[in-house]
Amino acid sequence: MKITRADVTYVAQLARIDLSDEAIEMFAGQIGDILDYVDLLKQVPTEGVAPTSHAISLTNAFREDVVSGPSDPDTSLANAPEREAGYFIVPKVIG
Amino acid sequence: MKLPELTITEAHRLLAAKEISAVELTRAVLERIDALDDRIGAYILAAGEDALAQAANADAMIAAEGCRPLTGIPLGIKDLICTRGLVTSCGSRILKNFVPPYDATVIGRLKQAGAVICGKTNMDEFAMGSSTENSGFQLTRNPWDTDCIPGGSSGGSAAAVAADLCLGALGSDTGGSIRQPASHCSVVGLKPTYGRVSRYGLVAFASSLDQIGPLGKSVSDCALMLQAIAGHDAADSTSVPVEVPDYAAVLGRELKGLRVGIPGEYAGTEGLNAEVLSSVNAAVKVLIDLGAETVDISLPHTRYAVAVYYVIAPSEASSNLARYDGVKYGLRRDEGDGLIPMYRRTRSAGFGPEVQRRIIIGTYCLSAGYYDAYYGKASQVRTLIVEDFKKAFEACDVIACPVAPTPAFRIGEKVDDPLTMYLSDIFTLSANLAGIPGISVPCGFSSAGLPIGLQLLGNHFDEAGLLRVAHQFEQATDHHKKRPPL
Numbered sequence: 001m002k003i004t005r006a007d008v009t010y011v012a013q014l015a016r017i018d019l020s021d022e023a024i025e026m027f028a029g030q031i032g033d034i035l036d037y038v039d040l041l042k043q044v045p046t047e048g049v050a051p052t053s054h055a056i057s058l059t060n061a062f063r064e065d066v067v068s069g070p071s072d073p074d075t076s077l078a079n080a081p082e083r084e085a086g087y088f089i090v091p092k093v094i095g
Numbered sequence: 096m097k098l099p100e101l102t103i104t105e106a107h108r109l110l111a112a113k114e115i116s117a118v119e120l121t122r123a124v125l126e127r128i129d130a131l132d133d134r135i136g137a138y139i140l141a142a143g144e145d146a147l148a149q150a151a152n153a154d155a156m157i158a159a160e161g162c163r164p165l166t167g168i169p170l171g172i173k174d175l176i177c178t179r180g181l182v183t184s185c186g187s188r189i190l191k192n193f194v195p196p197y198d199a200t201v202i203g204r205l206k207q208a209g210a211v212i213c214g215k216t217n218m219d220e221f222a223m224g225s226s227t228e229n230s231g232f233q234l235t236r237n238p239w240d241t242d243c244i245p246g247g248s249s250g251g252s253a254a255a256v257a258a259d260l261c262l263g264a265l266g267s268d269t270g271g272s273i274r275q276p277a278s279h280c281s282v283v284g285l286k287p288t289y290g291r292v293s294r295y296g297l298v299a300f301a302s303s304l305d306q307i308g309p310l311g312k313s314v315s316d317c318a319l320m321l322q323a324i325a326g327h328d329a330a331d332s333t334s335v336p337v338e339v340p341d342y343a344a345v346l347g348r349e350l351k352g353l354r355v356g357i358p359g360e361y362a363g364t365e366g367l368n369a370e371v372l373s374s375v376n377a378a379v380k381v382l383i384d385l386g387a388e389t390v391d392i393s394l395p396h397t398r399y400a401v402a403v404y405y406v407i408a409p410s411e412a413s414s415n416l417a418r419y420d421g422v423k424y425g426l427r428r429d430e431g432d433g434l435i436p437m438y439r440r441t442r443s444a445g446f447g448p449e450v451q452r453r454i455i456i457g458t459y460c461l462s463a464g465y466y467d468a469y470y471g472k473a474s475q476v477r478t479l480i481v482e483d484f485k486k487a488f489e490a491c492d493v494i495a496c497p498v499a500p501t502p503a504f505r506i507g508e509k510v511d512d513p514l515t516m517y518l519s520d521i522f523t524l525s526a527n528l529a530g531i532p533g534i535s536v537p538c539g540f541s542s543a544g545l546p547i548g549l550q551l552l553g554n555h556f557d558e559a560g561l562l563r564v565a566h567q568f569e570q571a572t573d574h575h576k577k578r579p580p581l
Binding site: 049 | 196289332333335399403406417422425426427429431434435439443448452459471473474475478481513529
């Protein structure tokens with residue numbers, strides 16, 4: 001599967017990662033090789049085969065809706081890159 | 096006998112008899128880390144004073160209530176597992192200063208058992224890799240040959256156990272990341288059944304494949320560690336409410352009548368080193384001498400396993416790693432030009448090339464127009480792999496095979512060719528796709544003195560069976576008694 005620089009740039013945009021020109025070039029080649037390899041899967045007949053997303057099937061793994069665990073702001077904000085009082089400071093999102 | 100060279104079982108006996116104290120044992124291990132870890136690089140963070148405080152608590156616990164199997168035992172913890180108050184970096188610069196405000200469930204259970212966390216071990220960044228060369232911080236060297244990789248992604252844990260820089264360790268396994276480094280470092284490594292051990296507090300790489308497991312100097316040591324951490328956890332909705340048996344109790348039961356499946360597809364694997372094959376064949380002969388019989392089995396979809404894994408794992412990773420955005424924790428690179436640029440700059444600065452590569456592959460495979468062709472298709476072939484094992488286990492009790500196609504390769508040998516690196520996971524990743532447990536146990540050395548491991552795969556929730564076969568094999572051989580030339 002030929003992956004173009006434009007493909008890599010587009011996907012990097014979706015994944016929110018900045019890539020240098022060299023990185024785009026390198027990834028286009030490497031990822032192209034990997035997806036070429038993965039094309040092997042086209043050989044496998046899978047008509048009517050259900051997909052597996054979970055190797056051990058569990059259903060309705062619920063617990064009681066009860067609050068537990070630490071909920072104080074200092075704990076939650078301990079790793080904040082920027083904080084003020086009880087808030088995370090973030091870049092402007094609106095406007 | 097130097098204290099750090101003890102197994103967990105031996106140390107427990109001495110602690111219980113009060114011939115040594117937990118503080119003495121931990122101090123000896125910390126001193127050995129100081130003396131040797133410069134050459135190995137197993138630890139990102141050695142716990143130092145904190146470890147000695149834990150050891151003092153363990154001594155108090157022993158005095159008050161007696162000594163349980165892990166009380167006072169110094170363990171290394173892969174840096175992917177959250178430890179409250181101790182930096183947990185996942186081998187990544189994006190989490191370089193991240194201090195979890197909580198313990199992973201497995202850590203809570205180890206602390207309750209009185210174990211001592213003596214440090215956080217090095218790993219491939221976010222568990223993505225098979226050599227620990229993808230760590231954002233440092234190299235870890237194989238104690239058996241320091242020009243070679245220790246394996247990955249739990250390379251730090253495996254190297255620490257092999258070099259007696261802890262008495263046991265926890266790692267994680269998504270595609271072989273416990274079993275392969277265990278094999279390369281001549282220690283025992285077990286990946287439990289998916290859902291056997293809680294993933295709460297395990298930083299997620301691929302949520303349907305990840306499992307935490309023990310690495311140890313002996314099979315019985317691994318049984319003790321698994322006993323402490325296994326079991327249902329309400330905080331992990333993928334953990335399974337299946338009772339935890341007494342793993343140590345059945346280790347001694349003999350192997351008479353055991354049916355060992357030999358997959359026909361594996362011997363002809365491209366790139367399978369002749370010494371690895373002959374070591375594994377010799378190991379199977381030992382099992383036969385112990386009373387087992389071999390059965391030829393087929394795992395017809397083996398040739399597709401790497402392709403299935405390298406669609407599913409990166410896809411799940413691309414979703415799991417979306418949370419590293421510089422907003423609530425971790426690295427932030429903000430230049431005042433808005434939110435999206437902050438995300439992009441943060442993630443490019445914080446993630447290494449392998450992580451970026453896998454995120455891009457995963458995003459591609461899940462994107463509109465490609466989802467069915469890649470992720471959907473891979474998930475269907477995954478079902479066929481699951482069915483291969485179901486069928487195989489009708490004819491056998493355990494499956495025997497190599498862990499890796501070659502012994503540990505040289506540092507730097509495969510970094511430029513990701514696809515070659517991925518292909519070396521061929522023997523381990525099917526177990527993750529099918530959710531079945533697997534163990535690597537030392538079975539020999541190459542002519543260059545590099546370790547080779549035997550892999551045993553079991554049916555869902557048959558860790559007891561795997562441990563028993565591995566233990567009997569271990570006791571009939573002496574590979575586990577050898578130490579690296581340090």
